[in-house]
Amino acid sequence: MSKLVCVNNPLIKYLKTLQNQSARAFGTGAASIDSVSLKGRSCLTLKDYSSDEIKRLLWVSADLKQRIKVQNERLPLLQGKSLAMIFEKRSTRTRMSTETGFAMLGGHPCFLTSQDIHLGVNESSVDTARVLSGFCDIVLARVYSHSTLEELDKEASVPIINGLSDLYHPIQILADFLTLQEHYGSLDGLTVSWIGDGNNVLHSFMMSAAKLGVHLKIATPKGYEPEQSVIKEAQRLSIQHGTQLVLTSDPMEAAHDSNVLVTDTWVSMGQEEEKKKRLKDFHGYQITMQTGSVAKPDWTFLHCLPRKMEEVDDNVFYSSRSLVFPEAENRKWTIMGLMVSLLTDYDPKIPMLKF
Structure with a gap:
């Protein structure tokens, strides 16, 4: 075992004290979550996201779920936007949640399998990233190797979302x-x-x-x-x-x-x-x-x-x-919340969640 x-341990207690002092000094909490903007960012791993940024994503997701599912509102927040969905690996939940969610928000999703796009085979990841950046507003890629996502993100001028890789989900x-x-x-x-x-x-x-x-x-x-x-x-x-x-x-x-x-x-x-x-x-x-x-x-x-x-x-x-x-089911609402956050300046309408 x-x-x-x-x-x-004493180190944790000391660091926690510093953290609390920092929170008081810089206003960490509801105000900072409310002011977070993720527009234009990619999401390859939550390692790159702060506590407030993750909380913001969950808040936006809960807001969309409440307004669309419960209150039956129509929210065309992504009207005129297009999404490229690259799938090297098959999936039920990732495909259905992303495709239906993006369409529900007024956007146009395009599903691409390895038979359609030949990522890294007939065309390099570098070239694919640059081409798709001219066609689409955002790309979700479900791949075998995390390095493929990093290559796409490096060369793309639009946000890249990790739909699953060997390293993170x-x-x-x-x-x-x-x-x-x-x-x-x-x-x-x-x-x-x-x-x-x-x-x-x-x-x-x-x-x-x-x-x-x-x-x-x-x-x-x-x-x-x-x-x-x-x-x-x-x-x-x-x-x-x-x-x-x-x-x-x-x-x-x-x-x-x-x-x-x-x-x-x-x-x-x-x-x-x-x-x-x-x-x-x-x-x-x-x-x-x-x-x-x-x-x-x-x-x-x-x-x-x-x-x-x-x-x-x-x-x-x-x-x-x-x-x-x-x-x-929440795979749908959270991918919608993520895409809305990366593409718009949307502000949630429901009260902030209790974290």
């Missing part, structure tokens, strides 16, 4: 945090426990949880830990924001006293040949009611889908504790 705990985490904010009423002080593979979804949790005051406990089998560079940055963030970060190989240790249990596929696209070995290595990691028995009484469950039985059993997945279907 390996374990790293960043909590309750930021748009999934925005949906997860909006779902938890809706359910619990606030994110600050929640404990999220990841039980599974050290993958791109986990990396995005690690780059954002501390910024929202969320404690993060991670259980991965030996050899399946998160990237070391991501761990190092997550350690720094946990110290900076005064949150807890735990790394272990024991699922029950990670689940102990947690508010939220999270897992994901153990065999991602491109890892099919490793399936037999991975299922053996992840033995004991299935989330069940027994796993939840050591969590807090109000524990809930998240999974970004598609789900397989070995990752979580039906008793949890279809229980009242499962938030997976509201989580899936």
Whole structure:
């Protein structure tokens, strides 16, 4: 068992004191979130976004959901805008949420598969970025290699959104945090426990949880830990924001006293040949009611889908504790919130969320 705990030490207390002093001095809080502008930015990883910027994205997303879904308003905020959607990897939620969301806001989405665009094969990523910048206002790319996104962003003159890469999946985490904010009423002080593979979804949790005051406990089998560079940055963030970060190989240790249990596929696209070995290595990691028995009484469950039985059993997945279907729906509202924020100066109309 390996374990790293960043909590309750003098350095954290000292840094937290400095953080609070800085907040008082520079007005961090509601006023600063209200004044945040993300127009023209790209979103490759939440590592590049501050606490206030992530909160702003969640606030805009909640606002659009309230106004469009609940109040039945028509908001053509992206009228006349066009979106290029590059998909090297197939997806249900990413495609449907982005395509329908952009159209709902009055824009025109264009879906491009590897058969349509031949990214990096018949045409370089550099040339593709420059060409699409002349056609579209924004590009979402779901790719194998994160370096492809970095090349696109370097050469494009329009915002680039990471629809998933081998290193990060930021748009999934925005949906997860909006779902938890809706359910619990606030994110600050929640404990999220990841039980599974050290993958791109986990990396995005690690780059954002501390910024929202969320404690993060991670259980991965030996050899399946998160990237070391991501761990190092997550350690720094946990110290900076005064949150807890735990790394272990024991699922029950990670689940102990947690508010939220999270897992994901153990065999991602491109890892099919490793399936037999991975299922053996992840033995004991299935989330069940027994796993939840050591969590807090109000524990809930998240999974970004598609789900397989070995990752979580039906008793949890279809229980009242499962938030997976509201989580899936929120993929739409958060990608809409992100696109609106990157393309416009939209100001939310609903009261600011409690974080």
